[in-house]
Amino acid sequence: MNIFISFKGGKVLKLIMNTSPFRLEQGYDLGFGPSVYDTMAEVIITFQNPNEDILFSYTNWDIELDxxxxxxxxxxxxxxxxxxxxxxxxxxxxxxxxxxxxxxxxxxxxxxxxxxxxxxxxxxxxxxxxxxxxxxxxxxxxxxxxxxTIYTLKDRDKKTQSFVNNRLVDTTSTWPLPYDTPVNLKNILWYRANSKEDILRSFDLTDWWFTCVIMNRNTTVENYNYFLDYTEEHREEYDGMVLYITASKKRHFKDTVLPRLIDLLGDKLEVVG
Structure with a gap:
């Protein structure tokens, strides 16, 4: 049975739940870039439970293999x-x-x-x-x-290097996205950003087209509870920003995270599927 939750007023976010991963589509009416930093930081935090870390990724590229x-x-x-x-x-x-x-x-x-x-x-x-x-x-x-050109964290300014390195939790070589591993991948740094302030600083210093995981502490990145990939799409059927949501336990998302998102986003949100 499909679920459709409708609110009065303009809706600029649509959560599509009959796809895998889930899609949170963000219309440009909500804003773009810095104007949506605050909202996206709040969205990320809705996925976090006690004793869980939010880890953002920073990808290092190999210039010689470009x-x-x-x-x-x-x-x-x-x-x-x-x-x-x-x-x-x-x-x-x-x-x-x-x-x-x-x-x-x-x-x-x-x-x-x-x-x-x-x-x-x-x-x-x-x-x-x-x-x-x-x-x-x-x-x-x-x-x-x-x-x-920025290939690695070392190409960044000292402030950005310090921000990532002081929060570094793990370094991996496994490509986390659902397409072929780029040939010039060097490694991926995973750094902790558990507070809204740190998430906003991450957007400012690194990239607001982010990937992050929500995971239990003292486990590995591959054993995440949620994997979030925020990107922009330009297709015939949709044009805008999308947050892809991969949930290790879909029931937890529906029972716990979804009510938080509805409470946070209110009449800006449609839920379909």
Whole structure:
């Protein structure tokens, strides 16, 4: 028998329970990004029971195994040469000047380094990219790409590194999502965020397209009670954010978590299935 719970007023969340995993669809009317941080933090907390931890995932990627690395390097060199790289503090430009200096004048007089770097940069920008040496283009593209792209936690700022490392519970190599393991997966860090404050900080510092588990303390991530995957979908039948809910015990979700969600979300929620 299907359950349909309807509320007066506009509904911007729909919980579909006749699928596996369950789907909590969030319409854009509720908001997007930071405007829904508070609501999503409250939603996550409804799954937690005493003596359970909420662990968020942070994925580290292997730059050397990135299947698109050659394309990214080529594009990075092209974008830098065209002047469309975002570089407000000129840190990328400084590194590229070092690459140019080492490539053309590895034994130059230290006293003339700055003037020579500026000269080499000017020449680099004035010459057509297709007339430059392939080796130099790859060096510059690699430098720009590595400075712009986040592959591991170590590429993040110190605040983010400290936040994750101080709460780190486990490191795994098993891909938790229902599609093939990416070839450039390095590992996954699982860190504790049991309070609403920590969940909100996680959204700010890492990613609000999150995956997290709710699990009993002193067990392994693979033995979770709930696995939550929050993502965005653009399909013909649906366009918006979705929270996928995998429950190890569906009866517990229906008896315990569902009433909490209804109480939390009120007339913003439809429950179907």
């Amino acid at each position: 299947p698109h690395i050659d394309y990214f390097i080529e594009q990075s060199a092209c974008f830098f040469h065209s002047g469309i790289i975002h570089d407000p503090d000129q840190s990328i430009a400084h590194k590229v000047k070092e690459v140019l200096l080492h490539h053309y004048e590895p034994k130059c007089d230290p006293k003339s380094i700055m003037a020579l770097q500026d000269q080499l940069m000017t020449q680099f920008k004035e010459n057509p990219l297709n007339e430059l040496e392939e080796e130099l283009i790859r060096k510059i593209g690699t430098t720009v790409h590595e400075m712009q």
